[in-house]
Amino acid sequence: MGSIDLYGESERNETGCNIPFNNALDPEEFRRQGHIVIDFLADYYQNVEKYPVLSQVEPGYLRKIFPESASNNHDSIENILKDVQDYIVPGLTHWQSPNYFAYFPSSGSIAGLLGEMLSTGFNVVGFNWMASPAATELEGMVMDWLGKLLNLPRCFLFAGGGGGVLHGTTCEAILCTLVASRDRMLSKIGRDKMDKLVVYGSDQTHCALLKATKIAGLDLKNFRTIKTSKLSNFGLSIESFRSTIAADLEAGHIPLFLCATVGTTVCTAVDPVGPLCRVAKEFAIWVHVDAAYAGSACICPEFQHFMDGIEGANSFSLNAHKWFFTTLDCCCLWVKEPKALIKALSTNPDYLNNKATDSNQVVDYKDWQICLSRRFRAMKLWLVLRMYGATKLRNFLRSHVKMAMKFEEFVSNDKRFELVVPRNFATVCFRISPLVGNDKMLKYDEEVIGDTEGVNKVNQMLLESINSTGQVYMTHGVIGGEYVLRFCVGATLTEDRHVSNAWKVVQVCADEILGLDS
Amino acid sequence: MGSIDLYGESERNETGCNIPFNNALDPEEFRRQGHIVIDFLADYYQNVEKYPVLSQVEPGYLRKIFPESASNNHDSIENILKDVQDYIVPGLTHWQSPNYFAYFPSSGSIAGLLGEMLSTGFNVVGFNWMASPAATELEGMVMDWLGKLLNLPRCFLFAGGGGGVLHGTTCEAILCTLVASRDRMLSKIGRDKMDKLVVYGSDQTHCALLKATKIAGLDLKNFRTIKTSKLSNFGLSIESFRSTIAADLEAGHIPLFLCATVGTTVCTAVDPVGPLCRVAKEFAIWVHVDAAYAGSACICPEFQHFMDGIEGANSFSLNAHKWFFTTLDCCCLWVKEPKALIKALSTNPDYLNNKATDSNQVVDYKDWQICLSRRFRAMKLWLVLRMYGATKLRNFLRSHVKMAMKFEEFVSNDKRFELVVPRNFATVCFRISPLVGNDKMLKYDEEVIGDTEGVNKVNQMLLESINSTGQVYMTHGVIGGEYVLRFCVGATLTEDRHVSNAWKVVQVCADEILGLDS
Known part of the structure; x- marks a missing residue:
């Protein structure tokens, strides 16, 4: 490597050391450029109402504009923002537009944005407590705060033996709880019965359940999409759930997991949580309650009845990035038995050994989720609250x-x-x-x-x-x-x-x- | 709901409509507060060198400081930032400190941060092309750009029939490719042989492989941790790989997946990619090359020899958030056969039907990853480049x-x-x-x-x-x-x-x- 001109773009700094020309995290340069981007975004919000909400570009439009390869040369934030305005903005579907009424919202807010900026700015990797204690501690605290606002029973809070964790999206929350339930069941009945396990949802359940079932390696033949109808306003009926279970037992299958929904994707139907949990309990079925969209509303007392019976569920999740003013992504998952998650998802390589973990006094969130590395998502939820x-x-x-x-x-x-x-x-x-x-x-x-x-x-x-x-x-x-x-x-x-x-x-x-x- | 004072904190705006007092995304308020946070972060970078790199707090420190429940009242960004400085900063392990030499880096940069700000600011949800065309198109383009810088063979680029996608972390990339390989194999040999499938890594392979194997529902009895030694500088030896496969075949097992590493977690060992791929090919084993840390270096010609033979692999990933100046999270995954991923991971509910998807002219990245919702990660990688x-x-x-x-x-x-x-x-x-x-x-x-x-x-x-x-x-x-x-x-x-x-x-x-x- 001696022949490479390491210092072709370098200069001597005041202490006489060689550093690359302009450190990529130079504080004053960050300050200058950061202000420019803040103004750019503030202007964007000023104008977002004027843009076509649904982007009108054609497939492949961007490849026609931008070069085929990255440049060797650096460029200024001013030039880049001009390109963002001219070529990216027209290709956006403006989820922040006041005229956006599609899917579910992606409700940004000043607090959410500033929280994300702080979390990105610190850029810590909080896989375990020690890797950044504040990230873990704030997450535990903020999940208890939100849990209390939702009037979640104490069994879902840390003080009650449960606890909350921030995932990316509901897909992740469902996959992790499904895997936890699968492994808990298999440890009792043996791996050879895996293909007998049955997963239940309704025809209104989010496709995340199907995806999780596929990823978890369960047999799709045992994936039940229970039909709903206008009679129950597309909520899952107890009778249908019970009769589907009965047929499965008759066929020698083993009921495993139900995903009930508070606020389904198409018509925001509400499955009857309490009665479903009572049926599920008879058959030791893990119940996950997916309130991705509507969960947020349940901080208002007048909506909390939709969650009646939640104490019978094993896990509960909502997406703060949908309708809780927290930028994407931020899925709040509470579980009654963190141990089930930890057992299914933990890995403990030598290089992560540390005294805090050994003390059993801390939460290591890497064992509550799919990934090891994790962003400091609690910051934005805390700022919103x-x-x-x-x-x-x-x-x-x-x-x-x-x-x-x-x-x-x-x-x-x-x-x-x-x-x-x-x-x-x-x-x-x-x-x-x-x-x-x-x-x-x-x-x-x-x-x-x-x-x-x-x-x-x-x-x-x-x-x-x-x-x-x-x-x-x-x-x-x-x-x-x-x-x-x-x-x-x-x-x-x-x-x-x-x-x-x-x-x-x-x-x-x-x-x-x-x-x-x- | 009529009895609730909806407008207790409201005022009439100039058009005479009732709006909540201070819209949570008011552009001018965002501008004012955004500048404050930029200055806070710039000051943080100015001072980060002075903080103890490894946080010195005790478990539970934050619960002692902060209240047990969220307040009913709102608070100012100034107060909140004071708390961040006084209580959060001391609990951080400062990954951005120049004195941070732990694990692998989490190399922030001005470009990465500004990119994340833009992406958070737009806050679009790019699950499919139509949900925000620019997000998908920029991602495809930037993955080709980076692929070319790495000198990846054309088969990994979109023009060559492959393609790249941005995941959160390597755990996700390994899980998705493992599931793709599992389902491709099972479609040939039948689900009943799932417990015969074997996953290979070395004793230096990242624990993400073990975690993915657990989540994917494969039998941990068939998880092979092949021993390495100082003789090969802890790289996986061809002989060991071959003899492990031979023993598995002898026992009636079916080799499925190898995770080879360029730059292992502890000592940055390099597995011999080319020779391993040649052995794997004999047995139709899917090879994923995990270059989470060291992949970034391979944009320098003098490091590219570490990837020799990559054309024989099925998939390749690196974490731009480790050593490529892109903030967490940003894992770049390239695959030769996107169809294998899509087959394993796609779901197509009615409510996402759209003409662009039907035209087959667009990429819908929801089918390349675990989650449906996805952030606009390409923005920050594009800004870095x-x-x-x-x-x-x-x-x-x-x-x-x-x-x-x-x-x-x-x-x-x-x-x-x-x-x-x-x-x-x-x-x-x-x-x-x-x-x-x-x-x-x-x-x-x-x-x-x-x-x-x-x-x-x-x-x-x-x-x-x-x-x-x-x-x-x-x-x-x-x-x-x-x-x-x-x-x-x-x-x-x-x-x-x-x-x-x-x-x-x-x-x-x-x-x-x-x-x-x-």
């Missing part, structure tokens, strides 16, 4: 619910539309009603057969028409065979006027598709 | 190697010490040599039996003594039964003077333990 406080947080959430109620009222008052399921939180599922839709559809496409297909197609046309305006972004779902439009309030910047405007867009698009005469 | 350019990045890495060489020279010139293995990158493994150490040890503790235990114990005492100064932080490893101290240069702020000072600390502590007369 500290900076806003419980009262403001509840009012933020209630303001979203109130806006969703307003939209619900708009829909109810237009006879061309129908609400598909009752609104539980801040998501409204609606569609052009079958009579109106099907009549019109026949004019467009004579190949449409049957009422359902017709009305589904006209609603799909409506959604495409709405989103192509760029003024708002909504998404769809299919429940009970019906194509529905989803209007989910939760973007932090959304105000009443955005909801009113969104409804106007829906009406204009509907007028065009259905004819003004409808 | 753009802002520094390949030449500077190579010189940054070379300056670290040069500093490690300097430390190596210090060790060589002190007859009390020995280098345990040859230095390959910027990590030096050293210890008090057996003769010196054991003699001294006998004076301290007469219960010590045998040379190895004695010298290990004296080296452990030395490390504890070094770290208790707070002036530097190093960690240990055990290889071939020997306790070694690791000195890993890679913290971005480290300069020559920090290395010189670290050696002085080692000498002073050694003087004290061994006596000045040694």
Whole structure:
């Protein structure tokens, strides 16, 4: 290596040592450039309302603009931000836009952002307590804080023998709890029975459960998607759960795991947690309650009844990055028996041995999750709780619910539309009603057969028409065979006027598709 | 809900709508507070050198300081930052300190930090292309850019039918590739043979492999930890690999997966990639090459020989958050056959259907990883590559190697010490040599039996003594039964003077333990 000009871009610093020209973490340079990026982002929030919410670019657009290889040369933050503005921003779907009503929100906030900046700035790797004690201790504390706000039973808190951990997303939380339940069961019945284990969810359960089942190596033949219906507002019925278990036992299978949901992905249905847990208990089934979206609302007393019976579950999770003002990613998982997680997920190589671990006085979070390395996610959740406080947080959430109620009222008052399921939180599922839709559809496409297909197609046309305006972004779902439009309030910047405007867009698009005469 | 005072903390905005007092993403408030946090972090970097590198707090310290529950009231960023300074900073182990030489680095940089800020600021959720096209497109492009810098064969690039994806950490990359290989094999031989599948690594392989094997539901009885020795500098020998396979075949097992390492965790040993891949090919074994730490160095031509034969591997990963100036987390994974990943990991619920996916013209990264939701990690890696350019990045890495060489020279010139293995990158493994150490040890503790235990114990005492100064932080490893101290240069702020000072600390502590007369 002697022949390489190590110092081609170097200079002597004041102590006479050779350092690379401009240390990549030079504090004053960071200060200067950091301020520039803060202003860039503040301007972005000022303007985000003006951008088409759903990006209008074509596949492959970026490769046509940017070079094929990295440059040898360095470049300035000013040039890079210009490219971000010119080429990246148009390719973004603006989840922070006040006109974003799609999927579930990704509710950023000043506190969440600043917390992420601090955590990124410290850039510690908190795999075990010793690698950065504050990261572990703050996480334990903040999970207890949030657990108390949710009125979680003491058995999920550290003081009650349980505990909380921050994962990336719900997929990770479900995978880890599934693996914990699998290994606990196999240690009793033997590995040779692995292919008899059964995993339960409903047809409304998030696909994370299927993915976790695949990754955990369980037999997909034993993955049960229990049908729900409008009769139970797409919640999982006890009778169906019980009869599915009975059939499995009859067939010699072994029930293992149920993922119940508080606020399902498409229509925010709520599975009856308490009754399901009671049935599960009879068969020693591990119950995970996935409240990825709706869990946040449960810091408000008026929503806590949706979690009734949670004391019967083994684990519970919500995504603070969805509707709790904490930037992606931040999934809060509480478990009753951390030991089950630790047993399934721990590894203890020599090079991580340390006295704190040996003392058994600390939590080593590496054994509560898939990965060894972990970011300091607690910082942002702590900032959200500290900076806003419980009262403001509840009012933020209630303001979203109130806006969703307003939209619900708009829909109810237009006879061309129908609400598909009752609104539980801040998501409204609606569609052009079958009579109106099907009549019109026949004019467009004579190949449409049957009422359902017709009305589904006209609603799909409506959604495409709405989103192509760029003024708002909504998404769809299919429940009970019906194509529905989803209007989910939760973007932090959304105000009443955005909801009113969104409804106007829906009406204009509907007028065009259905004819003004409808 | 009518009885709740939704507007207790509200005011009327200029358009006459009710909004919660202070929107949580108010642009001007974000600007003001963002500048404050930038200054806080810049000051932190200015001062980080002065803090004890390894935190000196006791388990449970934070619970004693902070309240047991979240407050109902909001608080100011100024108050919160004061608490961060007073209570969080002392509990941090300062991975960004120039005196941090432990584990592997977590090399932050201005570009990495600003990239993370932008990505957090946009806060998009890029599970599929349509959810934010720029996030997906930039990721594909930047993975090709980095692949080319590493001189990866075309089969790992998108243009060559392969492709790259950003995961959180190597644990995730190994789990996903292991699951892909498992499912590909089982689709050929049938699920009933799952318990015959064998996973191979060496006794130096990262524990991520064991963890992935557990999570994937494979039988730990078939997890092979092939012994290495000083003879091969702790690299996995072809002969051992071959004979282990032969024994497995003899026993009716089915070889599945090898994790080879370029730069092992303790002593940065390099497994012979090319020869191992040739053996693996004979038995259709999936080879993953884990270059978590050392992969970054391979953008320098003089290190690329360590990857010779990589074209025979199925997948390759490195952690840009370790030694590539990209903040945690950012694991770069390239695969030759994305289809194998996608087959194992994809789920396609109705609510994610979209035209771009149907066109088959786009990558939907949700099917390349464990989780559905994903952050816009490409932004920070792109900023690192753009802002520094390949030449500077190579010189940054070379300056670290040069500093490690300097430390190596210090060790060589002190007859009390020995280098345990040859230095390959910027990590030096050293210890008090057996003769010196054991003699001294006998004076301290007469219960010590045998040379190895004695010298290990004296080296452990030395490390504890070094770290208790707070002036530097190093960690240990055990290889071939020997306790070694690791000195890993890679913290971005480290300069020559920090290395010189670290050696002085080692000498002073050694003087004290061994006596000045040694």
